[in-house]
Amino acid sequence: MIDEIVECFASVPEGVVVDATFGLGGHAVAILNAYPNLQILGLDQDADAIANAERLIAEDSSLQGRLTVRRVRFDSLDEVLEELSINEISGALFDLGVSSPQLDVAERGFSYRHEGPLDMRMDQRSQLSAAEVVNNYDESELSRLIADNADEKFARRIAKAIVAARPITTTTQLAEVIVAAIPAPARRTGGHPAKRTFQAIRIEVNKELEILERALQIAIDATKSGGRVAVLTYHSGENRIVKRVFSDSERDANESTHASPYVHESQSGVRRTRRVRAPKYPSSKEQTLNRRAKSARMRVIEKTLVEVGN
Numbered sequence: 001m002i003d004e005i006v007e008c009f010a011s012v013p014e015g016v017v018v019d020a021t022f023g024l025g026g027h028a029v030a031i032l033n034a035y036p037n038l039q040i041l042g043l044d045q046d047a048d049a050i051a052n053a054e055r056l057i058a059e060d061s062s063l064q065g066r067l068t069v070r071r072v073r074f075d076s077l078d079e080v081l082e083e084l085s086i087n088e089i090s091g092a093l094f095d096l097g098v099s100s101p102q103l104d105v106a107e108r109g110f111s112y113r114h115e116g117p118l119d120m121r122m123d124q125r126s127q128l129s130a131a132e133v134v135n136n137y138d139e140s141e142l143s144r145l146i147a148d149n150a151d152e153k154f155a156r157r158i159a160k161a162i163v164a165a166r167p168i169t170t171t172t173q174l175a176e177v178i179v180a181a182i183p184a185p186a187r188r189t190g191g192h193p194a195k196r197t198f199q200a201i202r203i204e205v206n207k208e209l210e211i212l213e214r215a216l217q218i219a220i221d222a223t224k225s226g227g228r229v230a231v232l233t234y235h236s237g238e239n240r241i242v243k244r245v246f247s248d249s250e251r252d253a254n255e256s257t258h259a260s261p262y263v264h265e266s267q268s269g270v271r272r273t274r275r276v277r278a279p280k281y282p283s284s285k286e287q288t289l290n291r292r293a294k295s296a297r298m299r300v301i302e303k304t305l306v307e308v309g310n
């Protein structure tokens with residue numbers, strides 16, 4: 001959805017757009033190429049993504065001075081803004097989930113297709129890995145997280161099978177245990193039968209849903225008038241959180257008083273956050289080219305400063 005993302009920042013005021021999930025930098029570079037008045041602050045918690053970004057900057061002089069990167073989890077955005085003395089941003093982009101290199105490199109342990117260690121850490125410095133979740137969580141915790149993080153209806157059976165098969169050391173061994181726990185007729189629909197459980201474990205390892213709300217709120221708070229926050233989600237857990245945070249912001253904008261940064265237009269107020277776009281779905285062309293795009297949803301809100309005379 002690169003064109004939609006680029007277009008979404010066409011109207012934002014000049015300044016810094018935060019790319020909270022830099023990855024390979026595809027979106028960030030497209031935004032920089034399209035809008036000479038914007039700079040990007042790119043965040044990623046993955047050492048490889050940041051090393052790649054630093055290589056990009058070193059090799060392309062047009063990015064120097066316009067692209068700054070930091071290796072942090074995106075809920076530390078407020079600290080990075082403070083460090084860089086950035087008071088307000090022009091917008092932010094969150095392209096959630098894993099990157100292609102994380103999925104494709106077997107040693108990262110994200111993929112049920114390639115044999116690798118049970119890792120799944122986006123941030124290689126963190127303590128919690130998939131091996132810990134798979135081999136040490138109790139059955140009820142496993143069952144709950146598989147159900148909650150991936151809407152997997154066979155969560156209890158899968159959790160039971162995982163506990164019975166411990167110790168599990170590789171991704172493919174885990175995938176086999178999951179597949180065997182799912183009734184044969186259900187294995188034939190809905191993609192690879194281990195996909196949802198791998199997603200659920202990855203979300204637990206990286207605390208993906210726990211930190212999303214705070215990160216979005218920091219971004220919305222820091223966004224200046226006319227700025228936009230855009231989020232690409234890939235599954236229902238993320239989607240629910242983004243919908244809730246955006247609609248809470250919209251409601252706060254309509255209900256709050258002068259004490260809040262969000263004040264309704266009809267009061268003497270100033271700032272108002274509102275949703276400007278319904279979710280977008282990828283084009284059918286993109287769905288054919290990119291399997292991951294199939295489940296993508298794009299949500300955008302814009303923050304406006306409303307001048308009210310006396």
Ligand SMILES: C[S@@+](CC[C@H](N)C(=O)[O-])C[C@H]1O[C@@H](n2cnc3c(N)ncnc32)[C@H](O)[C@@H]1O
Nearest residue numbers: 021023024025026027044045046073074095099
């Ligand atoms: C889907 S990819 C982003 C792809 C990127 N938009 C591009 O054009 O290449 C997600 C990236 O965000 C990073 N990421 C995910 N959650 C994060 C978080 N909470 N904090 C920082 N980085 C995160 C991942 O490490 C991964 O590199």
